[in-house]
Amino acid sequence: MIEAKNVSKSFGEHLVLDNVSCRFEESKCNLIIGQSGSGKTVLMKCLVGLFTIDKGNVEYDGRVFSKMSFDEMKVIRQEIGMMFQGGALFDSMNVEENIMFPLSMFTDQSLEEKRERANFCLSRVRLENVNKLFPAELSGGMKKRVAIARAIAMNPRYLFCDEPNSGLDPLTANVIDNLISEITQEYNITTVINTHDMNSVIEIGDKIAYVHKGKLWWEGNKDTILKSDNPELNEFVFATELTRKLK
């Protein structure tokens, strides 16, 4: 379980996160949703320690992550897998090397063992015969899947996904959502997903946190979100003509 306790973060004069407290549960897809500029990416980056928080705490199963030094954070970071919005695959490495990279850095596995693990992770995200391709040769959906494969290479306890299906067609987006959900349940991972895609919310939102103007505005799940009477949340959820008609 990951817990954000009264987290605040400013950039200069601009307060981006204002006293956000939220709990992200194990074996569940925890979604952070909100409009562009609402602070959800900043919240995720504060959770993983890419941004230093001004106030509050971030705890990983009771371990106060936000107060740790860089070297202390390393221990927890080896339990974290993260999929970035653009994939963030290393351009100079092929797919296989990208997935084997954390294994090479932190394990003493032989090349054969690492290859086996990379192949397993690739099969887990339903990709085959792409081992020797470079990121520039992959489609958007393939990059996202390779990013997931790299994120799960070290058997993480915590998985973070930043906009996993942005820029993808609805079918591929659905495949990515289902993959994340399957992996979360199969390996009992605490998964935190940053999205503004309503399809993902309805599909995999075991727990949903709605961030609005830097504050945690609403919490619930995929069943309660459509019945909420929160006006700001409803404005976000039913923003399109299609969703309004469906409602």
Added chain:
Amino acid sequence: MLKGFLFHIGRYILLMRQVFKRPEKQSIYIRQIMVEIDNLGLDSVGIVAFISTFMGAVLCIQMAFNIDTPFIPLYTIGFVTRQSVVLEFSPTIISLILAGKVGSRVASELGTMRVTEQIDAIEIIGINPATYLIFPKIIAVVLINPILITMSMVMAIMGGWLAGILTGLVPTSEYVYGIKAFFESYDIIYALIKTVVFAFLIVSISGYHGYYTKGGALEVGASSTKGVVHSSIAIIVFNLILTQLLLS
């Protein structure tokens, strides 16, 4: 302006402290150093050889045309060519050229990695990105640049000799005598000390600008330019300081 300068100096020193932290897995870093020697060093052999040969030739011809009195012996051409090449041309001018080539490559590579979140990805994995990305580059360039500069000296002197015999301005015997005349091995040590310092400055300053890039493609270009300009300025300033320290 002073505040901005001090801010960058402070952040540069902090980054260097990160860079020289103990690496996570030494075998990986040794491999990375080899890769960077290939990317940043061996890749520059052609341009260094080409420029050095032609500059040596020009130096020799210019000296020959400027000596128009029979009281100055012809071997002076070889002597002055050697001294110019060893003391200044190869260590400083070639380092400035490498600041353009290597510096822009380092800054744009790191800048692109920053804006595409690859540096964040390395940090999330639990690796110190400053050490992983910048340390091997510094070591590679510090190791390979003295070899490149030594090669540059040889090529420039050869270029001077070729120009001398092809134009008929200096006979080989006079040129070779001049090359060997009044030779002080300390000159080579002085040149190589400068080279090592310049190599460090090129990669660390360009790396600094690349590492802290913010924004997108435009900012990557700006970081690359800043890396080249600032490392060139640093080379010029440190050239004066080192010359004063080592030759006075």
